[in-house]
Amino acid sequence: xxxxAIKDLIVRYGEIEAVHGLTLDVxxxxxxxxxxxxxAGKSTTLRAISGLIAPAAGDILFxxxxxxxxxxxxxxxxxxSHVPEGRRVFPGLSVRENIMLGASNRSGGAxxxxxxxxxxxELFPDIRPFRDALGWTLSGGQxxxxxxxxxxxxxxxxxxxxxxxxxxxxxxxQAVFRIISEIRRRGTTVLLVEQNARMGLSVADYGYVLExxxxxxxxxxxxxxxxxxxxAAYLGGGQAAARV
Amino acid sequence: xxxxxxxLFTGIGIGAVYAxxxxxxxxxxxxxxxxxxxxxxxxxxxxxxxxxxxxxxxLPYWLSFLIALGGMALLGxxxxxxxxxxxxxxxFLPVIIxxxxxSIFLANATLALYGPQPQVLPGWFETxxxxxxxxxxxxxxxxxxxVTIVLVAFQYWFFEHTLIxxxxxxxxxxxxxxxxxxxxxxxxxxxxxxxxxxIGGIAGILVAPVLFVSIQMGSSIALKAFAATIIGGFGxxxxxxxxxxxxxxxxxxxxxxxxxxxxxxxxxxxxxxFLIFRPQGIFGERVAEKA
Ligand SMILES: Nc1ncnc2c1ncn2[C@@H]1O[C@H](COP(=O)(O)OP(=O)(O)OP(=O)(O)O)[C@@H](O)[C@H]1O
Ligand SMILES: [Mg+2]
Numbered sequence: 333x334x335x336x337a338i339k340d341l342i343v344r345y346g347e348i349e350a351v352h353g354l355t356l357d358v359x360x361x362x363x364x365x366x367x368x369x370x371x372a373g374k375s376t377t378l379r380a381i382s383g384l385i386a387p388a389a390g391d392i393l394f395x396x397x398x399x400x401x402x403x404x405x406x407x408x409x410x411x412x413s414h415v416p417e418g419r420r421v422f423p424g425l426s427v428r429e430n431i432m433l434g435a436s437n438r439s440g441g442a443x444x445x446x447x448x449x450x451x452x453x454e455l456f457p458d459i460r461p462f463r464d465a466l467g468w469t470l471s472g473g474q475x476x477x478x479x480x481x482x483x484x485x486x487x488x489x490x491x492x493x494x495x496x497x498x499x500x501x502x503x504x505x506q507a508v509f510r511i512i513s514e515i516r517r518r519g520t521t522v523l524l525v526e527q528n529a530r531m532g533l534s535v536a537d538y539g540y541v542l543e544x545x546x547x548x549x550x551x552x553x554x555x556x557x558x559x560x561x562x563x564a565a566y567l568g569g570g571q572a573a574a575r576v
Numbered sequence: 577x578x579x580x581x582x583x584l585f586t587g588i589g590i591g592a593v594y595a596x597x598x599x600x601x602x603x604x605x606x607x608x609x610x611x612x613x614x615x616x617x618x619x620x621x622x623x624x625x626x627x628x629x630x631x632x633x634x635l636p637y638w639l640s641f642l643i644a645l646g647g648m649a650l651l652g653x654x655x656x657x658x659x660x661x662x663x664x665x666x667x668f669l670p671v672i673i674x675x676x677x678x679s680i681f682l683a684n685a686t687l688a689l690y691g692p693q694p695q696v697l698p699g700w701f702e703t704x705x706x707x708x709x710x711x712x713x714x715x716x717x718x719x720x721x722x723v724t725i726v727l728v729a730f731q732y733w734f735f736e737h738t739l740i741x742x743x744x745x746x747x748x749x750x751x752x753x754x755x756x757x758x759x760x761x762x763x764x765x766x767x768x769x770x771x772x773x774x775i776g777g778i779a780g781i782l783v784a785p786v787l788f789v790s791i792q793m794g795s796s797i798a799l800k801a802f803a804a805t806i807i808g809g810f811g812x813x814x815x816x817x818x819x820x821x822x823x824x825x826x827x828x829x830x831x832x833x834x835x836x837x838x839x840x841x842x843x844x845x846x847x848x849x850f851l852i853f854r855p856q857g858i859f860g861e862r863v864a865e866k867a
Contacts, residue, residue: 436759
C-alpha cells in the first residue's frame with residue numbers, strides 16, 4: 333500500500349527551482365532510499381514533505397490525503413517525523429530533554445514522556461550515559477543518535493531521515509544503519525536520503541536516484557547495483573565509495 | 577559602615593528593578609533574536625495604568641495591580657501581533673526598527689492621553705519602613721527585593737522544570753527544528769512576549785513609588801537594564817540578574833560617595849569599561865558555547 337505519494341512536485345527558492353516535477357511513491361512498511369549528489373534536491377524534497385517549504389506546484393499525499401502546504405506542526409501531528417540534515421539537536425537542552433520534546437506532536441505530561449524517553453535508550457544504548465549532558469557537548473555520532481531517537485518519539489508512521497551518515501566515522505555509520513533496520517523491523521516506514529549509496533541501498537527495499545531536481549531512475553537495490561552504467565554514473569563514484 | 581549597609585540595601589532594591597527589565601530583554605532576545613527597544617515602555621505604561629486605577633479612580637491597590645497586569649498581558653499580545661509577527665521572517669533590522677517605533681508610539685500615546693506632568697504613585701504599604709539595627713529598610717524596597725526573588729525563582733522553575741518551559745527554550749534555540757517536532761512556535765513566542773510585558777510591567781509598578789511616574793521613566797530604566805544585560809553577557813538569564821544588581825549597587829554608591837548629579841554616569845562608565853575590556857560580559861563564554 334502506498335503511504336506517501338509525491339506527484340509532479342515543483343519546489344522553488346525564490347527564482348531558483350530546486351525540484352522540477354518529481355513523482356515517487358513510498359510503500360508502507362518499507363525503507364525507501366533517495367540517492368543523489370550535492371544539490372540534487374534531496375533535502376528540498378524532504379522539506380516540502382514536512383511543510384518547511386510550500387511546493388510551487390504538484391501534490392504530496394500521505395495516506396491518500398493531501399498534505400502539500402500544511403504547516404510543519406500539522407504534518408508531524410499526522411504522523412510524519414523529519415530528522416533534518418545536520419541533526420539540529422537543541423544545544424542548550426539535555427539529551428533526555430531533547431528526546432522528550434520529540435513527542436511534542438502528541439499529548440502527554442512530563443512524567444509519561446520522561447519514561448518514554450528512558451525506554452528509547454534501549455534502542456540507543458550508546459547515548460544512555462549522556463542522558464543529562466547538554467546537546468552541544470555531544471559528538472557528531474551521539475547527536476545523530478539523539479536526533480533519530482527524538483524523531484522516533486513522535487511515534488511516526490513515516491520517518492524522514494536526511495543524510496544520517498554525514499560526517500560520521502565508519503563504525504558509527506554501521507551503528508546508525510543497524511538502528512534504521514531495527515526501525516523498519518518494528519514497522520515504521522522510512523524515507524532515507526543518502527549520498528552514501530552503498531550504505532543507503534544496503535537497508536533499502538527500493539531506491540530512487542535524483543539528479544538536478546529530477547528523478548533519474550528508480551528500482552530495487554540489486555537492480556540499481558546491477559546496472560553497470562548507473563553504477564558508474566551515480567553509485568560507484570569514487571567519492572561515494574570512499575565514504576563507505 | 578552603617579551607611580554602606582544602607583546604601584547596599586538601596587542599591588540592591590533599585591538593581592532588582594533593572595534585573596527584572598533586563599530579564600524581559602533577555603527572554604525576548606532569546607526567543608526572537610531581536611532586542612526589544614520598547615521593553616522600558618512596558619514599565620512606563622504599567623506605572624501609568626496604576627496611576628489611573630489606584631489614584632484617579634481610587635480603586636483598591638491590589639485590584640489596580642491586577643487590572644494593570646491584565647492590561648500588560650494584553651499589551652504584550654498586541655505588541656507581538658502588531659510589532660513582531662508581521663516581520664518574523666525578515667532580518668533583525670526591520671524588527672528592531674519596528675520595536676523602536678513602538679516605543680516612540682507608546683511614549684507619545686501616553687503623553688497625549690495623560691499630559692507631560694509627572695505623577696506620584698503611593699507605595700503598596702502604609703508603613704514607610706522598619707529600622708533593623710543600623711539600617712532603615714524602606715518597605716517599598718523590601719517589596720521590590722521580595723518580588724524579584726519570587727519572580728526569579730518562578731522563572732527558574734518554569735523554564736527548567738516544566739515541559740512548556742523546555743518547549744520555550746527549544747523555540748528560542750532553533751525555531752525551525754521546534755516546529756518540526758510539533759511545538760507551536762507562534763504560540764511559544766506569544767507566551768514570551770506576554771511574559772516579558774508582565775515582568776516589565778511589574779518592574780514599573782514596583783519602582784513607580786520610588787521615582788516619579790513620567791513618560792521618560794521607561795527609557796531611563798531600559799537604558800540601565802540594557803547596560804545590565806551587556807554587563808551580564810547578552811542572552812544570559814543569570815547574567816542579566818547579576819548585571820542589574822551590580823549596576824544598582826554601583827550607581828547608588830557612586831551617587832553617595834562621588835557625585836549625585838553624575839549618578840547615571842556611573843552606570844554608563846561601567847558599561848563602557850565592559851565594552852572595552854570584556855565585551856562578552858561576565859557570562860559571555862557560556863553564551864558563546866551555547867551558540
Ligand atoms: N535556502 C535556499 N535558498 C536558495 N537555494 C537553495 C536553498 N536551499 C537549497 N537551495 C538550492 O536548491 C538546490 C537543491 O538543494 P538541496 O539542499 O535540496 O540539495 P541536496 O540534494 O539535499 O544536497 P546535499 O547532498 O548537499 O544536502 C541546490 O541547488 C541548492 O543550492
Ligand atoms: Mg541535503
